[in-house]
């Protein structure tokens with residue numbers, strides 16, 4: 001406590017200097033893009049991965065930090081993720097209702113009461129005012145997905161709808177207009193909030209059947225891959241679907257039966273062998289578009305029976321295999337593609353405060369990043385490919401074992417193959433800064449966009465990275481990266 005107080009005093013004076021600095025926001029846009037555009041653009045999202053989620057997986061995988069493939073990327077930034085407001089529906093009010101204040105987010109003053117516990121039924125005392133602050137005014141995955149896909153802030157629950165209840169154009173549509181292919185891959189249901197934000201529009205993320213129907217029947221994306229199979233349970237066991245609701249993630253019964261009887265624009269695949277053969281380029285495709293729904297209901301692995309790591313569902317591919325399968329299809333387009341890949345169940349593990357499966361899911365995501373970087377190295381390298389690796393918000397406030405007494409104490413490394421020592425301070429999303437890694441044409445724009453500074457990040461062992469931009473900057477950068485207005489129209 002003594003140490004924490006002293007640190008806070010030092011940091012507070014630095015924060016005052018920061019607050020006085022003007023926040024000039026430079027906006028990435030198609031019109032201002034300088035230099036060559038990437039041929040292919042890939043966004044990888046570990047959903048709900050706060051700073052120490054990334055560290056926890058690295059400690060388990062390597063026994064130390066700095067060994068991930070994205071640790072070698074030239075661009076590392078932080079970003080804010082908060083929505084326009086925390087309403088669950090449009091409010092028709094353009095005034096931003098929430099924000100991020102570094103002073104408040106890292107305050108060591110005593111907090112009051114407790115927050116959370118709706119999911120885990122635990123008590124989460126607000127030990128410090130900073131803990132209390134970041135537990136409020138957080139984004140959901142839909143508003144965050146819309147920020148990443150369309151570059152706008154909106155209400156929670158929005159899938160590419162603005163706060164006036166109007167649909168907005170997002171990166172996959174800009175990519176299509178530029179002649180590129182597009183795809184979404186997720187370790188959760190294909191119509192869950194994050195993949196939906198890169199493939200559909202809906203006033204609410206909860207309208208799964210409508211979203212699934214739009215994705216499959218309107219067919220904006222050339223590749224859709226994930227979970228959500230109506231005929232399988234969370235252990236990958238075949239079962240008779242109980243009513244129409246079992247079909248919601250694939251657009252309802254009618255859309256599902258069209259898809260499996262070859263009456264959509266997609267080739268349907270679902271077995272692990274099909275995903276694996278496609279990933280190796282050995283699956284013969286009758287159609288140029290692929291809809292791959294793994295033989296499992298909600299998640300590839302997270303929601304299976306049992307506790308802890310291991311004993312995986314055997315009949316589903318991992319995220320790396322799905323990612324390579326998607327790349328096989330998308331890379332056929334000579335004009336390039338946009339692809340979003342989501343480690344969706346990292347967020348589910350954080351909601352459950354399940355440290356073992358959190359690490360397992362984050363490692364599955366890390367392996368997918370390695371597979372994608374390997375593909376990039378074989379396909380034009382980072383001269384032709386822009387890759388951004390990030391998350392859409394924090395979740396669970398993962399800190400060290402004594403972080404109830406020592407504010408923001410980092411998690412404790414127990415070595416390779418061992419789970420770190422942690423304390424969960426929440427069971428839902430947070431309004432914390434989150435990390436971003438990027439490489440390829442345009443990546444450096446994120447550094448230019450990082451015009452604000454949070455002097456306190458080192459307090460929590462976040463290293464020297466202090467400057468940050470907003471989540472919507474990623475969306476605008478992606479749209480600019482896939483747009484080709486300035487490309488010479490000759491030939």
Ligand SMILES: [Zn+2]
Nearest residue numbers: 047048141392
């Ligand atoms: Zn999320």
